[in-house]
Structure formats: C-alpha cells, structure tokens
Amino acid sequence: xxxxxxxxxxxxxxxxxxxxxxxxLALGLAIIFxxxxxxxxxxxxxxxxxxxxxxxxxxxLNMNYWLALxxxxxxxxxxxxxxxxxxxxxxxxxxxxxxxxLTFGIALMLQGTFNHLFGSSGQSYAIPAAxxxxxxxxxxxxxxxxxxxxxxxxxxxxxxxxxxEKTRLGAYLRAGTENPKLLQGFGVNVPLMITLTFxxxxxxxxxxxxxxxxxxxxxxxxxxxILIVVFAIVVIGGMGSIGGxxxxxxxxxxxxxxxxxxxxxxxxxxxxxxxxxxxxxxxAGLFGKEA
Amino acid sequence: xxxxxxxxxxxTRPHNIPLPQQQLHDERFPHGVGDEKIRIRDLHAFYGxxxxxxxxxxxxxxxxxxxxLGRNGAGRSTTLKSIMNMVGRRTGSIMINxxxxxxxxxxxxxxxxxxxxxxxxxxFASLTVEENLMLPPDVRSDGMPLEEIYSVFPNLYERRxxxxxxxSGGEQQMxxxxxxxxxxxxxxxxxxxxxxxxxxxxxxxxxxxxxxKNRGLTILLVEQNFHFAAPIADRHYVMDxxxxxxxxxxxELPSRQEYLNSMLGV
Numbered sequence: 001x002x003x004x005x006x007x008x009x010x011x012x013x014x015x016x017x018x019x020x021x022x023x024x025l026a027l028g029l030a031i032i033f034x035x036x037x038x039x040x041x042x043x044x045x046x047x048x049x050x051x052x053x054x055x056x057x058x059x060x061l062n063m064n065y066w067l068a069l070x071x072x073x074x075x076x077x078x079x080x081x082x083x084x085x086x087x088x089x090x091x092x093x094x095x096x097x098x099x100x101x102l103t104f105g106i107a108l109m110l111q112g113t114f115n116h117l118f119g120s121s122g123q124s125y126a127i128p129a130a131x132x133x134x135x136x137x138x139x140x141x142x143x144x145x146x147x148x149x150x151x152x153x154x155x156x157x158x159x160x161x162x163x164x165e166k167t168r169l170g171a172y173l174r175a176g177t178e179n180p181k182l183l184q185g186f187g188v189n190v191p192l193m194i195t196l197t198f199x200x201x202x203x204x205x206x207x208x209x210x211x212x213x214x215x216x217x218x219x220x221x222x223x224x225x226i227l228i229v230v231f232a233i234v235v236i237g238g239m240g241s242i243g244g245x246x247x248x249x250x251x252x253x254x255x256x257x258x259x260x261x262x263x264x265x266x267x268x269x270x271x272x273x274x275x276x277x278x279x280x281x282x283x284a285g286l287f288g289k290e291a
Numbered sequence: 292x293x294x295x296x297x298x299x300x301x302x303t304r305p306h307n308i309p310l311p312q313q314q315l316h317d318e319r320f321p322h323g324v325g326d327e328k329i330r331i332r333d334l335h336a337f338y339g340x341x342x343x344x345x346x347x348x349x350x351x352x353x354x355x356x357x358x359x360l361g362r363n364g365a366g367r368s369t370t371l372k373s374i375m376n377m378v379g380r381r382t383g384s385i386m387i388n389x390x391x392x393x394x395x396x397x398x399x400x401x402x403x404x405x406x407x408x409x410x411x412x413x414x415f416a417s418l419t420v421e422e423n424l425m426l427p428p429d430v431r432s433d434g435m436p437l438e439e440i441y442s443v444f445p446n447l448y449e450r451r452x453x454x455x456x457x458x459s460g461g462e463q464q465m466x467x468x469x470x471x472x473x474x475x476x477x478x479x480x481x482x483x484x485x486x487x488x489x490x491x492x493x494x495x496x497x498x499x500x501x502x503x504k505n506r507g508l509t510i511l512l513v514e515q516n517f518h519f520a521a522p523i524a525d526r527h528y529v530m531d532x533x534x535x536x537x538x539x540x541x542x543e544l545p546s547r548q549e550y551l552n553s554m555l556g557v
Contacts, residue, residue, distance in 0.1 A: 178416060187401030
C-alpha cells in the first residue's frame with residue numbers, strides 16, 4: 001500500500017486541529033473536576049455558547065473576531081461564575097450525582113433554546129481577513145486559520161499548565177484540589193477560588209467556541225457532538241490531571257486523524273477503543289495518580 | 292466600658308451558670324482578661340448527628356503553652372478543629388484576641404493570627420517542600436523569614452525541591468510546623484506533633500517549641516506524649532467525653548501525677 005503523503009498530512013492536520021479543541025475543552029473539564037470534583041456536562045454547551053456569542057456579536061453588535069476572542073471567553077466565564085454560585089454551590093454538599101445531573105440539565109436546556117431560536121442547520125462565520133490564505137509547506141498546504149487554531153490552543157494550554165504547576169496561584173489550586181479544608185484553614189478564600197476556577201474552566205470552553213466558529217458550523221448541537229469525545233479523553237488522560245488532559249487531547253486528535261487515513265471506518269470510534277484499553281490496563285488513566 | 296471579652300451574647304449560652312474554670316481564672320487574674328488569646332466557653336460541636344464536644348471551657352493567655360491531654364476520642368482534636376471552623380456545627384463561644392469567631396468563615400480565622408498544624412500533618416503531595424512552606428498566606432507581617440526557617444530546619448533546605456510527601460515523617464512534621472511559623476501566626480494550634488516520631492526528632496521539636504514560646508507565641512498543644520509536654524507547658528487541661536474535666540498548673544503537676552496516669556491510661 002502506497003502512502004499518499006499529501007492526504008496523510010491533510011488528515012494529520014485535521015487531527016491536530018480537532019486535538020486542539022479537545023485539549024482546550026478537556027483542560028477546562030480537568031481543572032473543574034480537580035477542584036470541585038464534579039463533571040461539568042455543560043462544558044460542551046458552553047463551547048456552543050462561545051461560538052454563538054461570537055456569531056451573534058458579529059451579526060448584531062458588529063463585534064469583530066479579535067474582540068470576540070477577548071470578550072466572549074469573559075462573558076461565557078461569567079455565565080459559569082453565576083452557574084457555580086447559584087446552581088452548583090447550593091447542592092455542592094450533596095452527592096456528586098446531583099451536580100452531574102444539574103450540569104447535564106443545563107446543557108440540554110441551552111441546546112434546546114438555541115435550537116429553537118436559530119434552528120439546527122447551523123450558521124457560518126467568516127474567517128477574519130488577516131487569517132485567510134495559507135502556506136504551501138511543500139509536502140502540504142496549511143491554511144493560515146488552521147495554523148492559528150493550533151497556535152492559540154498550544155499557547156493557552158501551555159500557559160494554563162505553567163500557571164497551575166509553577167506559580168503561587170497554581171500552588172493554591174493544587175493544594176485546594178488536595179485538601180480544600182486545610183487550605184481554607186490557612187486563610188485562603190477557597191469558596192471564591194472555586195467560583196473563579198469554575199468560571200475559568202468554562203471560559204476556556206467559550207474560547208474554544210470562538211476559535212471553532214470559523215471552521216465548524218455554529219449550531220446548537222456542536223457542543224454535544226464533541227463533548228462525549230472530550231469525556232473519553234479526560235478518562236484516558238486521567239481524571240483531574242492537567243498535563244494529561246492537554247497531551248491526551250492533542251494526541252487523540254492525531255490518532256483520530258491517522259485512523260481517518262488508514263482505516264476511515266474506525267475514525268469515530270478509535271478514541272473509545274483507546275479508552276477501553278486504557279481503563280483495562282491503567283484504570284487511573286495514562287497520567288492519573290493511582291488511588 | 293465593659294470589657295468585650297466578658298460580654299457574652301446570651302443566645303449562645305443556654306445555661307447561664309458560672310463555670311468552675313471561669314471562677315478559678317478570675318481569681319488568678321484579678322487584673323482582667325486582656326491578655327487572653329483564646330477563650331472558649333460552653334463549646335458544643337457536632338459532626339452530622341454525632342455530638343462530639345459537650346461544653347468545653349478553656350482559655351490560653353498570651354505567651355502561654357497549654358496542653359490538652361486525654362485519651363483518644365476525648366475531643367481534643369475536635370476542639371482545635373472547632374477553633375479553626377473545620378467541624379460541622381458549633382455552638383457556644385470561641386473568642387480569639389477578644390473577638391467572637393463563631394460567625395466567621397473558615398478562611399477568616401487564620402487572619403486573626405492562628406496557625407493550625409493538623410494531626411495528619413497535612414503536607415500537600417502535589418507541592419514541593421518549598422511550595423508547602425510558602426503556601427499559607429502571610430497572616431501577620433512578622434513571620435519567620437524563609438532563610439531563618441531553613442537555618443532552624445536545615446533538612447528542609449536540602450530537600451526544598453522534593454515533593455512534600457517524599458520527606459520522612461519527622462521532616463514532614465517539621466515542615467508542617469515551619470509552614471505556620473513562616474506565615475506569622477502567633478497563636479499556634481498543634482495536634483499531636485510528636486506522634487510516631489523518633490526521640491531525636493521529638494527533642495528537636497521540643498527545642499523549637501521552647502524557642503517559639505520565648506518569642507512570645509501562644510501555643511495550644513494536643514499531646515499524647517506527656518513526657519514531651521510536661522517540661523515545657525505552663526498549664527494542662529485534661530479532657531474526657533467532650534469536655535474539660537481538670538486544669539492542672541505546672542506547679543500542681545507533681546502532686547497530680549497519679550491522677551493523670553489514671554486519666555490518660557498510662
């Protein structure tokens with residue numbers, strides 16, 4: 001079997017782009033899971049909300065892409081902050097199943113609302129002028145916007161990882177993940193930290209939504225499609241492992257892309273097969289700490 | 292003006308009966324209670340449905356080192372955790388520096404100058420030794436500088452980049468203590484700091500406590516190892532079944548040895 005380098009590189013690129021979104025969404029989920037111990041099923045809906053905010057901003061407020069890239073994650077993050085403060089926190093003492101159902105319900109409601117308002121056909125968002133065109137790398141053609149997605153995702157993911165692993169703020173976050181009661185006893189306002197963390201994690205999904213708007217169609221169910229895969233990635237990487245979520249996100253995107261080239265029939269299921277294998281051999285995930 | 296320390300909100304005291312310790316205390320300190328760092332009255336604490344503390348009364352003065360003795364399950368650790376607002380529900384009164392703290396959120400307590408060293412030491416595995424040391428915010432300005440901490444505990448300096456929980460038990464205990472010394476806390480609540488440690492480390496911890504006491508810090512020490520506590524403490528409280536059953540001063544100690552042995556099951 002001969003290898004068509006052009007096609008292979010094309011799928012690899014698609015894989016890297018999907019992986020960039022997986023990494024951003026999985027990172028948000030992992031940060032939230034680490035500190036709050038809840039699985040935010042609304043993460044996909046927040047990604048969708050981010051894409052719609054960008055689209056609506058452009059349609060009605062003439063907010064350009066660059067502004068949206070700053071404003072939308074903040075807006076979505078604020079939605080997350082309100083959600084944590086008024087919906088998640090009141091049931092935080094209950095079994096985590098309740099918050100899981102709560103976030104799942106929020107996701108369905110948001111999805112239903114946007115479906116009702118904008119239909120299911122999907123809206124298109126133009127690639128900003130400065131990011132149109134592309135480069136011919138010799139062995140493949142790299143559209144500039146695709147490269148931009150990978151770049152932004154890598155910078156944001158590395159920045160988040162560095163902040164969490166290497167700074168004082170990150171030390172609070174890690175300590176709060178491990179023993180929130182003691183950290184609070186040292187005088188750190190842990191409830192506030194939890195709210196802001198939830199907002200940040202959800203804001204990352206909003207950012208991913210803005211990045212996605214020009215390449216995927218902006219539709220109500222764009223979040224639910226990607227979320228299941230992202231969950232699988234978080235499980236493969238190891239629940240709550242920040243670096244694990246990022247590396248697994250990008251890695252699984254690449255695996256998916258390669259599968260699309262070599263055996264397209266399996267491309268939508270390969271990540272779940274990896275998940276099953278990892279769970280059988282290393283139940284805590286590739287980067288998770290054994291309990 | 293009334294001394295705020297002696298004023299009690301009536302709703303927090305269901306039984307307004309004068310307590311023996313209070314009378315004792317007032318006789319000993321006729322010049323008032325202004326030097327009280329900790330004053331607990333009729334403290335009840337609950338973990339869910341279970342009622343753990345049944346009316347604890349105690350005080351610790353500025354610069355004193357006071358121990359809480361008693362058997363396992365007597366409520367000593369719960370008393371410390373109650374001060375830190377780390378248990379479920381509490382009723383009664385806990386005054387720190389003359390301020391009622393029962394209504395305060397858990398993260399506000401430390402800013403009154405309290406430093407807590409939990410029984411399980413609470414070293415964070417995901418933080419290095421130095422990150423563990425730097426973790427507690429500076430609750431007061433005159434904490435021990437890092438260089439001085441490292442000169443007191445040279446082991447911690449040598450292993451400053453190690454994962455916190457890779458340290459030996461004794462080193463972890465020193466780290467847990469050093470951590471709150473660096474934050475500037477001047478009221479230390481120490482829970483079983485000598486538990487399971489080698490004699491040479493216990494001796495080192497004793498020296499550190501004496502140094503801290505000489506610097507004017509106030510220390511409330513939960514201790515099982517009576518031989519560790521006896522030479523350095525000013526007073527001892529004996530706890531049983533969730534309340535204080537006896538207060539013994541350093542001077543009274545020799546004559547009460549037999550009683551203590553029977554209470555502590557030595």
